[in-house]
Amino acid sequence: SQTIHQWPATLVQPVGSPLSLECTVEGTSNPNLYWYRQAAGRGLQLLFYSVGIGQISSEVPQNLSASRPQDRQFILSSKKLLLSDSGFYLCAWSLGGGDSGNTIYFGEGSWLTVV
Amino acid sequence: SQQGEEDPQALSIQEGENATMNCSYKTSINNLQWYRQNSGRGLVHLILIRSNEREKHSGRLRVTLDTSKKSSSLLITASRAADTASYFCATYTGGFKTIFGAGTRLFVKA
Numbered sequence: 746s747q748t749i750h751q752w753p754a755t756l757v758q759p760v761g762s763p764l765s766l767e768c769t770v771e772g773t774s775n776p777n778l779y780w781y782r783q784a785a786g787r788g789l790q791l792l793f794y795s796v797g798i799g800q801i802s803s804e805v806p807q808n809l810s811a812s813r814p815q816d817r818q819f820i821l822s823s824k825k826l827l828l829s830d831s832g833f834y835l836c837a838w839s840l841g842g843g844d845s846g847n848t849i850y851f852g853e854g855s856w857l858t859v860v
Numbered sequence: 861s862q863q864g865e866e867d868p869q870a871l872s873i874q875e876g877e878n879a880t881m882n883c884s885y886k887t888s889i890n891n892l893q894w895y896r897q898n899s900g901r902g903l904v905h906l907i908l909i910r911s912n913e914r915e916k917h918s919g920r921l922r923v924t925l926d927t928s929k930k931s932s933s934l935l936i937t938a939s940r941a942a943d944t945a946s947y948f949c950a951t952y953t954g955g956f957k958t959i960f961g962a963g964t965r966l967f968v969k970a
Binding site: 751777781786787788789791794796802833835837839841842846847848849850851852853854856 | 890891893895900901902903904905908910948950952954955956957958959960961962963965
C-alpha cells in the first residue's frame with residue numbers, strides 16, 4: 746500500500762532563517778506531488794505541484810520554492826522566512842486523472858511558526 | 861477565488877442527528893470529492909462522485925451532485941461524536957489540480 750511521510754511535524758523558526766520541509770511517498774511510482782498551505786481555520790492553498798522529477802509548477806508567487814530531486818521526494822524550501830509564512834503545510838500525492846479521478850492523498854502536515 | 865464553496869461554514873448538532881453540508885462550484889467538473897480533516901491532521905479522502913453520477917453512498921455517507929446547479933451535498937446520517945471534523949469539497953476539472961473549498965466545521969455533541 747502507498748504511504749506518505751512528511752517531516753518535521755512541528756517547527757518554530759525565526760524570521761529570516763531558511764526552511765526545508767521534506768516529503769517522501771512509498772508504494773507508487775511517478776506520482777503527482779503537491780505542497781499545500783492551510784491558514785488557521787481556512788481552506789487549502791495550492792503552492793506547488795510536480796508531475797515528474799525536476800518539473801515544478803508554482804501556483805502562487807511567494808517566498809517559497811519547491812524541488813523534486815527524486816521520483817518520490819518533494820521538498821519545500823525558503824531562503825529567508827517571513828512572518829506570513831507561518832501556517833500548516835501539507836504534502837500530498839495523486840495518480841492524476843483516469844480511474845483515480847486525481848484523488849489526493851495527504852501527509853500528516855507540518856506546523857510552521859515563524860517568530 | 862476557490863472553485864468550491866461550502867455551506868454552512870460551521871455546523872453543530874447532537875449525536876444521532878443527520879448532518880448536511882453543501883458545496884457550490886463555478887465551472888464544469890470531471891468529478892467532485894469530499895475530504896475530512898481532523899484538527900491538526902492531514903485530509904482524508906471520503907468519497908468521489910463523477911460528473912455523470914447523481915448520487916453515491918458509502919456507509920453513513922451520502923453524496924449528491926447536481927451539475928445543472930453546480931452543487932453537491934454531503935449527508936452524514938446518525939452522526940457520532942467521532943464525526944467531529946472539518947469537511948472539504950474539492951473539484952477536479954482535468955489536468956493535475958484538484959481545488960479545495962474552505963470547508964465546513966462540524967461539531968457533534970455527545
